[in-house]
Structures are given as C-alpha cells and as structure tokens.
Amino acid sequence: MGRIKVVDHCDWRMAMPDSSLLSLLKGKRVPIATSCGLGSCGTDMVLVVQGQENLTPIGTTEARTLAEMEAPANARLACMARLMDGDIELEVPEDSLQV
Ligand code: FES
Secondary structure: OEEEEEOOOEEEEEEOOOOEHHHHHHHOOOOEOOOOOOOOOOOOEEEEEEOHHHEOOOOHHHHHHHHHOOOOOOEEEOOOOEEOOOEEEEEOOHHHEOO
16 A cells, blocks of 8 residues: 655545556545646646655656656656555646646
C-alpha cells in the first residue's frame, strides 16, 4: 500500500499501488484538468515533491511532451505516471487545475 500527499489539497492518504496519478488525484477530489489521457497534451502536469522513485519510469511520449513544455525536472504527467508502491508527495500547479 502506498500513500499520497498533495500540497494545498490533502495530507497523507492511502493510495492503491498501480494507480495512475490522475486517478489518485481525482479520488482525492483534486480538481486536476485533463484532456487527451495519452501523455501528449501536457494538461495534467504535476510536480513531484518527493517519492519520484516510487513512480513508473517516464516513457517516450511523456518525455517528449515534457520536453516540448520545457517542464521542470521533477514534472510528470498525471495520466501517464503510476504509483508503484510507497509514498508520493505532489504539487499541482495552478495551470493544471480546472477553472
Ligand atoms: S491528459 Fe493529456 S497528457 Fe495527460
């Protein structure tokens, strides 16, 4: 079992391993914006505060999208990154929230 914390949204909560960050965030009622669900639009970029090692590796599509966005090194796309196990702390930038 893992745990997730989202800065300014929720403190540590249980999280099922093998869940996408997108499903975990929606499950914690964080109003993250989404669009393609395929790692190509970058709408759901999140920043990993701690626990990067507990996420699945970045794939080709996600890496290309993050590079095109000139995203910070700790950025992941919530629809693509999955929690393997352990704890993850995220920050969701304002631009990644639904308006
Ligand atoms: S929803 Fe488009 S990259 Fe995740």
